[in-house]
Amino acid sequence: MAACGLRAGRGRHDDAALFHHRLAWLNGVAGRYVVFDGGHIVQDYEADDFLSLSPGCVAAMGLRAFDLEPYRHRIAALASSPAAESGSTDNASLAIEWFAEDDTSLDTYEYTIDHVIEHGLEGAPTFVFRTADPAAEDSPFRWLLAINPLPSRKAFAEGGLLSHLHFQYANDLHTLVATDEATGAETLRNPRWYAAMCSNEGTVEDRCAIIRALHHLQ
Numbered sequence: 001m002a003a004c005g006l007r008a009g010r011g012r013h014d015d016a017a018l019f020h021h022r023l024a025w026l027n028g029v030a031g032r033y034v035v036f037d038g039g040h041i042v043q044d045y046e047a048d049d050f051l052s053l054s055p056g057c058v059a060a061m062g063l064r065a066f067d068l069e070p071y072r073h074r075i076a077a078l079a080s081s082p083a084a085e086s087g088s089t090d091n092a093s094l095a096i097e098w099f100a101e102d103d104t105s106l107d108t109y110e111y112t113i114d115h116v117i118e119h120g121l122e123g124a125p126t127f128v129f130r131t132a133d134p135a136a137e138d139s140p141f142r143w144l145l146a147i148n149p150l151p152s153r154k155a156f157a158e159g160g161l162l163s164h165l166h167f168q169y170a171n172d173l174h175t176l177v178a179t180d181e182a183t184g185a186e187t188l189r190n191p192r193w194y195a196a197m198c199s200n201e202g203t204v205e206d207r208c209a210i211i212r213a214l215h216h217l218q
Helices: 047-051 056-062 069-079 082-086 153-157 204-214
Strands: 001-008 014-020 032-037 040-046 093-101 105-119 124-130 141-148 164-170 177-179 187-190 195-196
Touching: 032 047, 040 047, 195 204
Parallel strands: none
Antiparallel strands: 001 014, 001 032, 032 040, 093 105, 105 124, 124 141, 141 164, 164 195, 177 187
16 A cells, blocks of 8 residues: 655645655644555545544555654664674674575574664665674674554554565675765765565465565565
8 A cells, every 4th residue: 555645735736746755744743644546545634634544544545654754763662772782792773594595594683773864765764783793794684774563563453564674795784884974974876776574474465465565566
């Protein structure tokens, strides 16, 4: 499904339809929200009615969250955790086992949060993970960028998409991120390239539904 935000102008010719999957960017801009599925209108909401929908209801429709504050608070909490501040892998944020296409295990690394990029993948706050494992010195998985998983696992049980996240990886952070020398601001070098990782619930068709939703396919 996809949502379209409609903004009313001063006159008949000033109205605008804004097609965007990042619903949080339309807050305070759109006056109406129209939900499409397979090219057909399935719901039409006034802005107040749409924004009052529960996160579970929005996720069940395959739409992205329109309130990012809970995720920003969680990112801030994780980024200030002892593991993130010390860089120690004794309390690693996560451990990932990487596999080749033939399901051969490549290696397992423990990652800690190095810092957070406010506007990274999909324009969302993005975790920057690193592994201090000496065995990863030449590994393409030494650095990892990832956004918070969406939607919640509860949403899948209610008919929504599988919980999933987008991520990038490289041997060095410079390959993924450019830093402005004057301001220190970080931007992704290739924001349109990313892989997707989903929970192991559901079927292959359920996993494919994530890709169809991303590209607004039936």
